[in-house]
Amino acid sequence: MQTVAPVVAQTKKNFLAANWQRIVWAALFLILFFSPAPQGLSHQAWQLFAIFISTILGFIIKPYPMVVVALTGIVLCGLTGTLKAKEALSSFGDTSIWLIVTVFFISRAFSKTGLGQRIAYLFMSKVGKTTLGLAYATSLTNLVIAPVVPSNTARLGGILFPLQQSISLAYNSDPAMGTERRLGSFIMANAFQGNLVVSAMFLTAAAFNPIVANVAIDNGIHLDWGTWFLGAIVPGIVCLAILPLVLMLVWPPEVKKSPEAVTIAKGKLHELGPVKREEYIMLGVFLGLIFLWTVGAKLFHVDATIAAMAGLVVMLLTRVLTWADLAAEKGAWNTLIWFSALVMMAKYLNSLGFIPWLTEHLSTSLNGLGWQAAFVLVILSYMYAHYFFASSTAHTAAMAPAFLPLLLVLGTPPMLAALGLGYAGNFMSGLTHYGNGSAPIFFDSGYIPLKPFWLLGLLFSVIFTIIFALVGPIWWEAIGLVQF
Secondary structure (H helix, E strand, O other): OOOHHHHHHHHHHHHHHHHHHHHHHHHHHHHHHOOOOOOOOOHHHHHHHHHHHHHHHHHHHOOOOHHHHHHHHHHHHHHOOOOOHHHHOHHHHOHHHHHHHHHHHHHHHHHHHOHHHHHHHHHHHHHOOEHHHHHHHHHHHHHHHHHHOOOHHHHHHHHHHHHHHHHHHHOOOOHHHOOHHHOHHHHHHHHHHHHHHHHHHOOOOOOOHHHHHHHHHHOOOOOOHHHHHHHHHHHHHHHHHHHHHHHHHHOOOOOOEOHHHHHHHHHHHHHHOOOOHHHHHHHHHHHHHHHHHOHHHHHHOOOHHHHHHHHHHHHHHOOOOOHHHHHOOHHHHHHHHHHHHHHHHHHHHHHOOHHHHHHHHHHHOOOOOOHHHHHHHHHHHHHHHHHHOOOHHHHHHHHHHHHHHHHHHOOOOHHHHHHHHHHHHHHHHHOOOOOOOOHHHHHHOOOOOHHHHHHHHHHHHHHHHHHHHHHHHHHHHHOOOOOO
16 A cells, blocks of 8 residues: 555546646636625626636647647537527637638638748848848838738748748858857847737737727727738837847848848749749739728728638639648638637627626726726736736737727727727737747747847837837828827
8 A cells, every 4th residue: 555655646647737737627617606796796697707718718728739629619509508609609700710711721822832932032132131131121021021920820830930040040040059140040030029019910810800890890990901001110110120220230230241141042932933823812812902901901891801801712712822732721720710609609608798897897996097098007907917918819809809998988999999909909919939939930040039028029019119109199190190
């Protein structure tokens, strides 16, 4: 018995260590679901909140893959009688969800045709003679491809990170040699932080942006692709222009000239050869989508999702993409599941009275403030709560449905409230080395150590927020987007 007890104890310890996420996930759901509803809330609303908050926790601690957690949440809504089956599955037809799913499919053509790489090398060959030029070439590349590549991980990890790494190694800037500060640390930081701005500039540049747009629509605010882009274009460009200059002061590279980068870029362009038929089609579809999402939406009243699907159909009919390509695009199908689950839960949390109940309780603590002060406090709270999240999607889904109505109750102009949450949600994702999908890629490369990574994240979250707070209102009022 004396020999068995330690074995049993060790087995129990191993079991808990291997399954703690699942235990915590299940325990939270059971405790909340079977606890009495707070005063003023229906039992149905409280049950749905228990399922919702358990789903969000599952996204954070990952007891199972994200899509499995989301499906579990949908099934629990129906099995427990909290919602009818038709209600639990209602969001699978939501146009904002299919917009981001379709853009995921389209983004596959950028990598398949090689157009994304060609654009990157083209910019690099033109303005890459200096380190600053390299930084701006990276931002230009990101700006061009971001509208139709909604995954930060795919855009940075699949296109921009390999380019930054190859240039760094060409200049013998390698963490393994202790020479990361020679060039790599600078261009890696620029690419990562610049992506936060680019993601904020387009509704379809980050998978979590449409969550805010959807919440805005649920609250009577028409926030479409063109409005999102129009609001961000001026402050966003200012941020991208200032970013490398600030980095030169606080995180300077040892190399200031980079003529070899131009040589590398020209060599890569030569390897790619002449522009292929598929690239021309991809470029045409891309330009057509930008037109339909902006000017065309006003002139022809074409829905953004239908426009995206039309572009996808063109690429299928011309065989730029095949159905096999679409079937293999796991990011799109995963997004369809988890996004549908979150949109459905947020919708019914609102209609069942949970969001109004929570908003009323939160607003009482801010009643003594004017809407301007309350707006600043709410936005900053929303942003810096991200230190406790390992997913921008989970953070946005958990807080945006409550924070947007809160801002409206406090008197914030509706469009300002929606845009503020939308843009801030991107700036917050660069605070830590685990804050979004691309952060671990850049951190694990070794070019930016932990402390500088966090400090740079904090610094640029402040700088970007200040720029949007100063430049944004002037621009928004000038174009009639927000009336103060």
